[in-house]
Amino acid sequence: MDVVRLCSELVQIRSENPPGGTDEIIRYISDFTDSIGIKTTAIESPGGRWNLINSHRSGKLLLCGHVDVVPAVPGGWKYDPFEGICAEGFVWGRGATDMKGGCASLLWACKSVVEKEGELPCDLCFVCDEETGGDYGIRSLLKEGLLSPCDCLIAEPTPELHPNIGQKGLLRMNYRFEGEPGHGSLYPVKGVSAVMEACKLLRYLEDVHRQEFDPGPELQPVVAQSADVLEDLFGMADVRKILTHVMFNPGRIEGGEKPNVIARECSLELELRVPWGCEIEWLTEMLQKHAPHGNASCAGVSPPSITSPEEKIVAVTCREISRHYPGTVFPIVQWAASDARHLRNSGFSVVEYGPGEISTLHAVDERVRCTALENAARIYEGIIRAYS
DSSP: OOHHHHHHHHHHSOOBTTTOOOHHHHHHHHHHHHHTTOOEEEEEEGGGEEEEEESSOOSSEEEEEEOOBOOOOSSOOSSOTTSOOEETTEEESTTIIIIIHHHHHHHHHHHHHHHHHSSOSSEEEEESOGGGTSTTTHHHHHHTTOSOOOEEEEOOOOOTTOOEEEEOEEEEEEEEEEOBOOBGGGTTTSSBOHHHHHHHHHHHHHHHHTOOOOOOTTTHHHHHHHHHHHHHHHTOSOHHHHHHSOEEEEEEEEEOSOTTBOOSEEEEEEEEEEOTTOOHHHHHHHHHHTOTTEEEEEEEEEOOEEOOTTSHHHHHHHHHHHTTSOSOOOOEEESOOOTHHHHHHTTOEEEEOOOOOGGGTTSTTOEEEHHHHHHHHHHHHHHHHHTO
């Protein structure tokens, strides 16, 4: 077996979230680590959601990956999303990029280090539930005190030359608006429409979105470089705006009774991505101020997070990348959210770096390049050795 075959076999094990069960893939990884002399402990969470950590931890470097994947939308796939086909220089299938490819490269690097040195000088953590917030995965392990703050590498897919060191903040809010019902023919002269109260909040958020937030002098160069990289990667314009502005998505809205009745109730599920320089406390206060008829509850919050470019894990990762890829290597930040935010909030210095075709992440025909798997395994091995 090689790292390509290992990735293929991981893809073949279904671990869609929802429903979120990871018992089979965690057993597979546990058998693999046992076979190379690394003892691990499987930890069960509700609903067949399993996590895996090594039994004897050093507390120097944590290698982390999630084994749950988003569901595979049926139809349109070139190859079956759960066959893990190796063809045309890629491993194809759901999770190949996000992030069973990264997990395979981590495991292969560990195998190589153990075979050459006899032991693994770092810790392992394979978790469930990243795709739905991490309550049963990394957040559960942190809550139980099973992981101690240290340097951390998460094998999330990134551009080949650019490890990710930071993410925008995340704020999820649920609103229940209450109106003053009456005959629809009288509105807006008389009555309060719960639907229109929700719309007023969204119009305010359009004003917030137009405001650019200053990330500060230390982060400004990183944000500028990140925008250039991500614009090229995704073929998008205005990426700097995405990184420096509040982005908001009214993911679900429902309300009203009939067309001729002023709406009594309206519910709104809202997600905001918060840039560096924007205080979440200020943002929540302003949201409440502009929703006087809304009862709000917070469904999730994480401030913007970043690992200093001066940290050892950043320098070591960049150095190892430069040994295997030509070009200028430097770290970037991104707009997405991952387990990195929970680890940073708990005192870990986190870098994300991994193989994958990012354009296919969560998409039909998800795939990872075979040479990227091999290079990532070599890069991870070099990082591990730097902590031995």
